[in-house]
Amino acid sequence: MLRVAQRWSAAEAVTAPSRATRASLRLSISLSREYSGLSRRPLASSLLTERLVRSQHGQRARKSLLEGSHVFFSTSAVDKTKDEDKESAVEPDAKKGSRMSEIRRLFNLYEPEKKPLMISMGALGISTAVTMAVPFGIGKIMDVVTAADGAAQLPTVAGALAGLFVVGSIANVIRIDVTNMIGERITVRLRQATYESIMKQELGFFDSSRTGELVNRLSADTTLVGKVLSDNFAQGFRSVGQAIGSVTMLFVTCPKLGMIMLSIVPPIAIGAVSYGRFVKKLTTQVQTRLSEATEIAEEKLANIRVVRWFAKEEHETKVHDVKVNEVLELARKRSIASATFFGGVDFAVKMSMLAVLGYGGQMVADGVLTSGELTSFLMYTLYVGFSSAGLSSFYSELMKGVGASSRIFELLAREPQIRSLQNWSALPQPFTGRIQFEDVRFQYPTRPDSEIFAGLNLDVKPNETIALVGPSGCGKSSVIGLLARFYELDREGCSGRILLDGTDIANLNPTELRNIIGAVSQEPPLFACSIRDNIAYGCQHDATMEEIVEAAKAANAHDFIMSFPDQYDTVVGERGQALSGGQKQRVAIARALIKKPKILILDEATSALDPESEHLVQSAIDRAKINRTAILVAHRLSTIKSADRIAVIFDGQVVEQGTFEQLAAHEDSVFSQVVLHGQH
DSSP: OOOOOOOOOHHHHHHHHHHHHHHHHHHHHHHHHHHTTSSSHHHHHHHTTOOOOOSHHHHHHHHHHHTTOOOOOOOGGGGOOSGGGGGOTTOOOTTOOOHHHHHHHHHGGGGGGHHHHHHHHHHHHHHHHHHHHHHHHHHHHHHHHHSTTHHHHHHHHHHHHHHHHHHHHHHHHHHHHHHHHHHHHHHHHHHHHHHHHHHHSOHHHHHSSOHHHHHHIIIIIHHHHHHIIIIIHHHHHHHHHHHHHHHHHHHHHOHHHHHHHHTTHHHHHHHHHHHHHHHHHHHHHHHHHHHHHHHHHHHHHHTHHHHHHTTOHHHHHHHHHHHHHHHHHHHHHHHHHHHHHHHHHHHHHHHHHHHHHHHHHHHHHTTSSOHHHHHHHHHHHHHHHHHHHHHHHHHHHHHHHHHHHHHHHHHHHOOOSSOOOSSOBOOOSSOOOOEEEEEEEEEOTTOTTSEEEEEEEEEEOTTOEEEEEOSTTSSHHHHHHHHTTSSOSSSTTOEEEEEETTEEGGGBOHHHHHHTEEEEOSSOOOOSSBHHHHHHTTOSSOOOHHHHHHHHHHTTOHHHHHTSTTGGGOBOOGGGTTSOHHHHHHHHHHHHHTTOOSEEEEESTTTTOOHHHHHHHHHHHHHHTTTSEEEEEOOSHHHHHTSSEEEEEETTEEEEEEOHHHHHTOTTSHHIIIIISOOO
16 A cells, blocks of 8 residues: 655755665665675775685684783774764773783794794703803903913814804704794784774774775884894794893803993893883884874775866875874984983993993903903893893884784674574575565664664565665665665664564574675776676685576676677776776676665666666666565666565655556556655
């Protein structure tokens, strides 16, 4: 029965477009992301060429990434509406754990590398021991040379020292190789786990996140952590061993001079802690600014045609320069701090050596020390200085790693806001394709003050084609997003049920649910790979060439594909830019059909096409709808007329339903005003 709404006021006509702009833009992006199974283009492209390692070793590694990470961060960022919240969907919690817990969490990444780490530490111990023997050996050589019968002993002492050098060099080769591979494996596992965590997040997370921010964490942050846990870690332990050995030898050689040398340790230690804290803070700021610069570059390069149309090249260059210069300014502060600290360490070491040389020279003159012992002591003094600088550098680099790793662990610890059950309900068999929306109330997590649906009810019969129409921003695409469970209804401001053949989709496995739904949007996102790979992407198994060709023929795409020199191996370019709009749509339809979906969704799939392309695409759509439940989001009359039934959405509800003829017969209906007369 036709229901005519009488609520089209002038005030609502004014406010509708603003809501429409937000809803249309967000839903267009959302559909293109999720129906392709990915978050955004830079991450999506890599999924076609990379697979996560699923070995037992990899699983243990994944567990170790989260082990000790007791700080779970608030997910309320996706519920904020201010523009500044877009900077990061996972801002660090103000009450993070202590610095030691952060360091401990970072070191947990070594868990799968216990055996290689033991080998590396063993080789490091040998090479450090050899290094510590050098001053002692040189001191002995000097004493031998100055002795009366020293010439006879010199070859023996020098030969022993040469043998130690050979052993130390071999140990260094082993240490460097093993340590480097430890760092590389940690970086790979971090990237895999971070990417996996990103891909599992709900769509609201991506509504609130910047692509550049996520990509920067996935690349720059993981690389920095891997470097800290390989080269820096090895150098830190080397400095520790060298410092302990040098201090010990100082006191063995001359306790009095040892006390003079150790006087520089407390101020250096205090300075190192302060410097490390400052570097950690700056590193977090640098990584954030780099993320912002990456986001700007990624967004503008992806939309370079828009930039060119509006002649904004110079403007965008300046905007990017501002962000890069902010990074440079932070780097300048870090450079000044580094120069001041390490310059101070160098000065303290040199002054202590001067004191040792003066006091030690007097002891040699008095016969308390030999010249060889003083030489050894001075070399150990240098070692203490080098070790102090090395430990300071290790601590500052460690703080950089802590700053970068905390950004990664925020993503790893973030639980997706998607309902999860241990025992999912099975899809009814045989599945008929009936869809029911029961009193659905919905608002987007990023816009909690804007209600999209206020008690929406809709019943789509099996194998029926229904067209959703209404003013822009009324929620047509939101129906699709809810049906695919991109957003949940079990949160504040949302309620109601969505049923498939009588089963609440909240009780269905989201992956299985989306496997029975095929979708084509107005601007279908294609990946920068071959047509074959783009079509096969819709299949859950490795699609055969026969399946790909069959889907292409059903989508009226086979003929134009075969006209290309490389045919199905033709690379479509970034976002399918090598294809026309109609060709992209037909490839997208083929991608949706290859999965043989029970439900087909077409979100304004023909609205931006020329008449010839529209005819070919519409013909493919008409064939695709056979024996399937189909939902059309449409503005064009030709598409609307092809539906079995039309549902008019207005003011958060379905206010009218009927055939085209039934709805068009009423001049005062919302359908007539919005669709036929364009009053929206």
